Amino acid sequence: MKEALYPGRYWHSLGDGRIQCDLCPRYCRLHADQRGACFVRQRVDDQMILTAYGRSSGFCIDPIEKKPLNHFYPGSSVLSFGTAGCNLTCKFCQNWDISKSREMETLAAVAGPEAIAEAAAAYGCKSVAFTYNDPVIFAEYAMDVADACHERGVKAVAVTAGYMGAEARRDFYAKMDAANVDLKAFTDEFYFKLAGARLQPVLETLEYLRHETDVWLEITTLLIPGKNDSDDEIRAESRWIAKELGGDVPLHFTAFHPDYKMSDVPPTPPATLTRARAIALAEGLQYVYTGNVHDAEGATTYCPACHAPLIVRDWHAIESYRLTQGGRCPDCSAPIAGRFERFDRQFGRRRIPIRIGS
Template structure:
């Protein structure tokens, strides 16, 4: 892997037992030297947590914005979509598992610096760039730099995300985003733990944050899986939560 794809990060802290804890997402991976987090693209090196996928992108495609899906954010416009390797969840129904669980980033990803992506999107007549296929919170440093380059050219930045991120990095990440589609994957802690390897409460906290404390336009998607997250009771509880919040 090119050395340029490895960058320092700031959301981590030292533990008394000598390990370092990553503070980007609620997984709170506790790492010894040379270890990677569950997301695989963040790991410990030189007594800090580094990102290993900066400038490494894949899955380039020009889509209608409705495919993200965002139905009320510049409808009819085009968006340049891309992702990287890795993910901080482990959804058993993942449609992009070949990217989200890849451990071969050099063969999977092309080099694409933030300014290059923004210029390409502008050249192709896109209104926005979307971070998709895998969750951009795990490569937030790269995503934020791409968003900044987009804003310099008058383009928008869109996060397609599961919303599984801690409060402090969440504030910085969404300060760079214009829109988001948040995958609310189910509405029970059991589903999140068993099927996704995550936590419902953390995602609901992100949704509340987006509505109450930001100007980010966001829409919510729930993929219904028969006999897993589609019971009448669960859907009723989810709709009630949306109405009340």
């Protein structure tokens, strides 16, 4: 019913009778009843409606390392959820059953911000993550959940491609405590052909997060054989991060598996991740990780000063934790970039589906 429709922000009317969505750089221009490319933002009468508000594709409790965030309260648990739709068109999407869904509105659970925040607190989660699909497209819902979480001492985490307009970006990240931004490649050609987007807006988001907010930032690049895994591209990306963001921003290189419209591309060999990590370290990045593979060295946090192993991981499980409560190396007292607190125990590698709302 009309009274249940949730009005979206970030749009304006055009002179030709259409309305333009300003949430992301796609700038969808909509006639009556049309939906944006993300599917969840729709013109109803003369306003923009967020059809995904309060609707989730499901809830799980995960280790924070699964996001992946290795320097944001390691070992803690995070309540994770998403909605339906996406504002990118990645041919390699590994959550395509959610991000490309056109039926999720009727299938999804209904849960408001207060219910989600209360559940996170009740389950002892340090944070809530907006993930599985991109929270950019359900920004108003995510921001309201973040507010409700903060009232209960729970942090808010965005797992995103970073493809967002300037006004929405400012409002959105004012509510977030941490973000993992998916830097899908370091060429505009890749973004245009394989993701239906452009590289520059993502770089602008990364620079904004690093230099104009207190949001804890980590970056992930999924390496796809023959698409974005050359030495030159990995070197260019690593060099840009070191120069424009700083060497202490953690970078995760993760392994691709054949999926969605790229099922004919082979999985990423572990040696590719090892090679990428070596290149990034050589370019001055201090914390470089490999993901979606068992690689003890690539999963371990080392002190950038004395190179002592500080957090030893196996996949998402922490095998050894030596950081001081203040986030310093116990051997040389060098500070480790991140958000840390007293480490008593870890959530571990398990993933627990839970039910919230109706």
